[in-house]
Amino acid sequence: MARDTTDDTLVTSIDDLTAHIAAGEKPESAFRLGTEHEKFVFRTADNSPVPYEGETGIKAILDIMQDRLGWDAIVDKGNIIGLASPSGMGAISLEPGGQFELSGAPLETLHQTAAETRGHLDLMRDIAVPMGIGFLGLGGSPKWSWDETPKMPKSRYGIMSRYMPKVGSRGLDMMYRTCTIQVNLDFSSEDDMRRKMQVGLKLQSLSTALFAASPFTEGKPNGFKSWRGDIWRDTDNARAGLLPFAFSEAFGYRDYVEWALDTPMYFVVRDGAYHDCTHVTFRQFMAGALKGELKEWQPNMGDWTNHLSTLFPDVRLKRFLEMRGADCGPESHINALPAFWVGLLYDSAALEDAVQLTRDWSFDAVQAARDAVPEQGLDAMLGARRLGDIARDALDISRKGLKARHVLNEAGADETIYLSPLEEIVAGKPTLADELLARFDGEWNGSVEPVFSDYRY
Template identity: 50%
Template sequence: MSNPGTSNSSPIENRAQLVEVLERGCKPKSEWKIGTEHEKFGFVLPGQADGREPLSPPPYAPQGIGAILKDIEGDDWAGVYDGDALIGLAGRNAQKGRSFSLEPAGQLELSGAPLVSLHDTQKEMEEHFDLVKSASSKLGLGFLPFGFQPLWPRDAMPWMPKSRYGIMRKYMPKVGTLGLDMMTRTCTVQVNLDFSDEADMARKMRVSLALQPLATAIFANSPFVEGKTNGYQSNRARIWLDTDNERAGQPFLFFQEDFSFEKYVDWVLDVPMYFVSRDGKYIDASGCSFRKWLNGESQSALDGLIPTIGDFEDHITTAFPDVRLKQFLEMRGADAGRPEMMVGQSAFWVGLLYDPATLVEVEKLVKEQPWEVYQQLRSDVPQKGMHADFPGGLKALAKRVVALAEQGLRARVRNEASFLDPIHLIADGGPNQAEYWRALYEGAWGGNVKPLFKEASI
């Protein structure tokens, strides 16, 4: 989850202002960029002489996540603070447009800069991993990009000193059984992409929301829970089935032909609130209605506060549909994984969505099935992965979709199609990451998940 930013304190006077927040994202095709965000679990490297348990998740302090951030803070990375706690880094100079942020249990996230090509995405990821390894190795720590914490139970996970997470931690058990697992034991990779206008946004939303379960299956990378397999390929995706369904999933509204910025605003206004921020402090507004707040209806946590544009922008970040609309579209359906798979996910969506002719073909393909089929697929793929039921077979769908993604990349004439190579292997029937690791666990590793931390770490 992103770091706090500069809040727009302008009072909300009409609904058009809220629509305009989203409309500001419209860009001509020549200005479309690629943003990639990825998270990873910290762990104590084996062989530390200070008695720390090998592979255990590091705390914020001492010798933990806070110290990593402090080591990196400097000319190119400005510290972001929550009170006295360093909880993120904002890039400047050569790193402008990038940021580090902390997920609730110390999962370290890079929010990448908007970049022109997938070659830039790959370079950014490699440089980020080198920077993190340099800082973390001094502390005897490593990092594992994986969809779900493979070894440790929830009560072994630390909590970071971010005020908003304290509010969410209290609220999550009220709206689902697995929200605290989502906060502490999941990691994702996210691709952020642009749109030209409202119609382009709506088409990309329909296509990407329908295909998000396919992406979950292709990029599934979390078959372990507390050191054992439990029959799921993406435990991260399983967690999202019962986290907070009022703000997550595939809202049917998003599939409709008349979907628009205004309809998204209407939907997000009815997503229950978490908090508002005033004078650098978070006020617990969990469960309150933003719509009622706008209408002047009394809600004790919000009484005396005037809703601002910044409040609405913050509220948008607390909605978690599988594709989230801000001033770009966020693809949110994949597990964190091997670097080539995370770059491959960016390639997958860029190929499908950034060539207009290809996008038309993808939409036609998607519309061969009713939207309900894709909603059911979302429920099935966490366990079955590429073997989930789908009319004509999910692997057949994958081959068609990946072929279109390659077509879209070749139309960009940037020599990017090779980034899809590992995705082609899976679409052609090869194992996804979850199946690959599970085979090692059941074979060479002898039922021991601990070698994963060496084999899959950055």
């Protein structure tokens, strides 16, 4: 998220909070998709991380990007920490360890998303190559220790960094040493949200397995195909993971709101300053818990919007749904992730097929698969079936959904072209994690250094 929200409208009831989410409902004709992707920034001379300061630092990259794009600078205590399109069509932000994130514009088609990604990566390369800088798309930092990883001057990250070790063992790794691809998708009604949320939660471990790309930590294999996926098993489980209540046939907006209300906050923003609020839940905030601590102690809708952005379930509900399970990877994966979910969820017949595929999966079975996937990948079991076999069924449904959309590019190809990397995996090609491990044991002679040249954008 590039910019924390400001909206001084006072919150007067829980109904206000529920209505805020429900206001995201759109007719199907207005559905859009927004793709987000992060990448590690490194010096090509020695594969070391790039600090914030300096003539060839991350700040310098942002300054040049602002000049090229003409976007608005996002500033925190005098430091540029991101860029926002003046039209609201996209943003660039920094993750805690200097990872660059593009929050893509809400677009109509996957072809537009692919063009946006290509344009962004071309711009990044054009700026960075003369500076001796490269960008790496993997799910986990393959080489740098936490101490070696730079820290970005962003106030909310300072609050999170102090809080994370209190609520889990892996939160700092999540913040500073992982990268992801996400897609944000719309819903038309509460029932439509429920169906998409439940399919998304049940199939998120499959997404983790297909996109697994974080098998190295600090220069060695870490025992996982998705180290990033394992990190999420003990980051801050009060606000992350699967949501058992969302598996209910009666699940709705209010259920998510009630859960969010009882989750500890990170911060509130007043007059541009961040105030640590990790000692209260939003429900306590509404009951006046910050009276006496803050002059403007009453919660407003900006506070609520920001709070929703600090919740980390496998599928996050705001005024849209965020699919959060995938490791980052090459450009083809950045396009494949939204294609997978758009195909499953944006065609009514495909969505019904996905509902039927997952209908009988219990929370416990899905949780067991989620726990097994980081180490076992597509060999993990979901109930009595191997995930690799379920992947074939899910991709068939996704392909059907994309075919039904019948959105063609200038060459006459429909959106199914973006599923190719996943279809190759289902047909027997190794996942990216398996490919990386094989090269580490083979031609790379036990070194991770070649990953920076062979897999950079």
